[in-house]
Amino acid sequence: LRKILLASHGKFADGIYDSLQMIMGEQKRVSTLCAFVDRKTDLKKEIEEIISSLSEHEELIVITDIFGGSVNNLFMQYVSKSRIHLISGLNLPLLIEMVSRVEEEPENTESWLLKILDTTKNTIMYCNDLLVTNSLEEENF
Amino acid sequence: LRKILLASHGKFADGIYDSLQMIMGEQKRVSTLCAFVDRKTDLKKEIEEIISSLSEHEELIVITDIFGGSVNNLFMQYVSKSRIHLISGLNLPLLIEMVSRVEEEPENTESWLLKILDTTKNTIMYCNDLLVTNSLEEENF
Secondary structure (H helix, E strand, C coil), X not given: CEEEEEEEECCHHHHHHHHHHHHHCCCCCEEEEEECCCCCCCHHHHHHXXXXXXXXXXXXXXXXXXXXXXXXXXXXXXXXXXXXXXXECCCHHHHXXXXXXXXXXXXXXXXXXXXXXXXXXXXXXXXXXXXXXXXXXHXXX | CXXXXXXXXXXXXXXXXXXXXHHHCCCCCEEEEEECCCCCCCHHHHHHHHHHCXXXXXXXXXXXXXXXXXXXXXXXXXXXXXXXXXXXXXXXXXHHHHHHCCCCCCCCHHHHHHHHXXXXXXXXXXXXXXXXXXXXXXXXX
16 A cells, blocks of 8 residues: 655645645545644654554655755655655646556556656646747648 | 746645745745635636736746646736746745746746756656665765
């Protein structure tokens, strides 16, 4: 069973989860971790609790806000564990593609994730260029 | 003068702005539009007001949550205007890079944006692979 954790500095994780729910409905496999919102929280401890609560047949895909940020750095310590997968650069195309395909059972989670990353990266783009391309096509035909 | 508008279904835009502020401090050039949170709001009218409030020497860079989504679709109608730039696939590496460089005065905003997109796309990645690469390097040297 694959679970997805969205983790960010501040309220980004909760915010994108709100958008995800608006588009795809409630997602029981997805949870969020908004770091540094409450100064009392011990982030390292919280992460350890999440990781240790995983059962033997569960995999955790963590998607963090930004590579090199402190949230991603903390999770980097756990990627040597075979059931923890870490992706940086949380965005909605990636999240929607992943949630849509989370029930798939690929033999290899790594290659499954790399495919999803590859597909969705191309939708992060400068949209004005599309208009130019479309106009050119219209001129040609 | 370049302004940045973050626009999303639900609270994603406000959420990522919270994270941006936590990392980079207050950003006066950045504003947010969270669509469909309040059902009474006329989104199309709101967008028209934002666009028409731009003064002659201002450019607006809109970053939306997802290509093909209704928020991005609505903004597509304005990309033929020379001072409106539309990017889909809002994420934190892109936003931080853009905010850091927003004072630059490139001759051509389009190529400036394409460079920023190109740089930051590579940080959306599967971090477990880094560990493998690092271990291999360590073995070699």
